[in-house]
Amino acid sequence: MKLAIVGIFHETNTFAPGKTELEDFAQEWIGGNELFHQRYEHTRTSMGGVIDGARVELAAITCGLYTAAPPSGMVSRRTVEALFDSVVSSIDLSADGIVAILHGAMVAEGFPDIEGELVRRIREKAGPSKPIAVTLDLHANISKHMVEQVDIIVGYDTYPHIDAYERGVEAVQLLAQTIRGVIKPVSAFVQPRLLLVPQVMLTDVAGPMQELMDCAFAIESDPKVVNVTVAGGFPYSDVPDAGVSFVVTTNNDQPLADHYAQELSRMAWELRDRLKSNGYPAAEAVAMAFAEEQGPVILVEGADNVGGGAPADATHVLKHLINAPKKCLIVIRDMEAAHFAHRLGVGAVCDAEIGGKSGNLNGEPIPITGVIRELFDGKYTHIGPYMTGQWADMGKTAVIEAGNLTVIVTEKRTAPWDLGHVTSVGLHAEDFHTIVVKSAIAWKTAFGTLCKRIIQVDTPGCCGENLYHFQYEQLTRPIYPLDPISYMEESQ
Structure with missing residues (x-):
């Protein structure tokens, strides 16, 4: 058996400033078997899972193009066309099946459903009978069109996302069973018309999202069920299909798939009032x-969530940390300040205005005078449970200490998914009383085992938890909580 592997991975925040261009994908542009294995073998990524899954199934893999860019703003038209052409042309058509590693919330100019369009083009090239499996992030905005083009959809089960590897293994396993004729996948897809912020999608503690996942796992225990994907959706992509969705895949039993999908949809609707998040103003939270x-x-400064495409330079919290009474730590992306610090050198006094340079939503630059304690090239490898072994790059990085305030200034946006972005510059999280994270939930894979208390901060930003602040133009309405809507209205 031979499996073709391709993928594009990007979470697009259509409210974020700027556009995402082709050069933003250059950091992770991997084509061919040698490079793919060199980069991903022995990592706990989706790609590492595909490699190991194929080994277990005694299948050869032929790697086309896999590319990814950090979450950011709208993808440009020229970029998405180039990505489509590069990925589709890299597929080995002699393969028995295809695995596509996707996010599910990627948006470009003229293409509100990039993954749906990509799998349509893959299907067009591969033909109607070649099995296709895709892996998706839990924050995917899944469309009916996407589901109709593929045989298997396997979404993450966790947030923070610590099961990307397992889902890669699972996708290969189910694809191999499809190729061998062991299963004949049929899927049901439903959207209960719910728009949720990431803060309420936590799956590792008791709560409504965990209850939905437990229900999905119970359904998967039915021997006729192949897979259940629970997608929380991504509310910062203004697209028709944004929001919660469910895909239930059975072994050639469409009525059963439909039944279980509706069961999950009704359950989500009944949980809707518990799927809300509220934070405190910055000054009060500090x-x-x-x-x-x-x-x-x-x-938790979720409005400036790097993992959701935010600029990572908001200063709404930073300005309240000046002259802090206890040791505190914050990471701010500021290319100018990072380069300035590198020119000054370790031990020098850095007097600079930091952050607040990407737009009105992110506050004003904050004057900070401090000693440069460390300079770093920004490259490290994930050491924690989130995609262990994945490469990360903060760009030129400086550690500036101003009294009890320590600021890690980075050239590039880097999400706090791993302790490596702190330990790589010689710092230890447990040495700080207060740590600001520009994240919603995924920060827990870095600091979750260390923290004594979590405080949600409600600030402006393109990943804000108050969805009423966003001007949606493409989103299908009505949808909860933005509109008056009943489940019966949705089902019609």
Whole structure:
């Protein structure tokens, strides 16, 4: 058996400033078996899972193009066309099946459903009978069109996402069973018309999202069920299909798939009032943090969530940390300040205005005078449970200490998914009383085992938790919580 592997991975925030261009994908542009294995073998990524899954199935893999860019703004038209051409042309048509590693919330000018369009083009090239499996992020905005083009959809089961590897293995396993004729996948797809913020999609503690996942796992215990994908969706992509969705795949039993999909949809609808998040204004949140005797206390600045495409330079919290009474840490992306610090050198006093340079939503630059304690090229490897072994690059990085405030200034946006972005510059999270994370939930794979308290901060930004602040133009309406809507209206 031979399997072709391709993929594009990008989470697009259509409210974020700027556009995502082809050069943004250059950092992770991997084509051919040698490079693919060199980059991903022995990593706990989807790609590493595909490699190991194929080995278990005694299948050869032929790697076309896999590319990814950090979450960011709208993808340009020229970029998406180039990506389509490069990925589709790289597929080995002699393969018995195809695995596409996708995100599910990628958007480009003229293409609100990039993954749906990509799999349509793959299907057109591969023909109607060649099995196709895709892996998706839990924040995918799945479309009916996407489901109709493929045989298998396998979405992440966790948030923070720590099962990308397992889902890659599973996708290969189910694809191999399809090729061998062991299963004949049929799928049901349903959208309960719910728009959720990432903060309420936590799956590793008791709550509504965990209850949905437990229900999905119970359904998967039915021997006729092949896979259940629960997608929380990504509310910062203004597209028709944004929101919660479910895909239930059975072994040639469409009525059963339909039944289970509707069961999950009704359950999600009944949980809707619990699927809400509320935070505190920045000044109040900071005061609450410093009032705690023990740390680390995590201030979650979700509105500037790097993992959701935000600029990572918001200063709404930073301005309240000047002259902090206890040791605190924040990471700010500021290319100018990072380069300035590198010119000054370790031990020099850096007097600079930091952050607040990407737009009105992100506050004003904050004057900071501090000593440069460390300079770093920004390259590290994930050491924690999130995609262990994945490469990361913060660009030119400087550690500036101003009294009790430590600022890690980075050239590039880097999400706090791994402790490596702190330990790589010689810092230890447990040494700080308060840590600001520009994330929604995924920060837990870095600091979750260390923190003593979590405080949600409600600030402006393109990943804000108050969805009423966003001007949606493409989103299918009505949808909860933005509109008055009943489940019966949705089902019609």
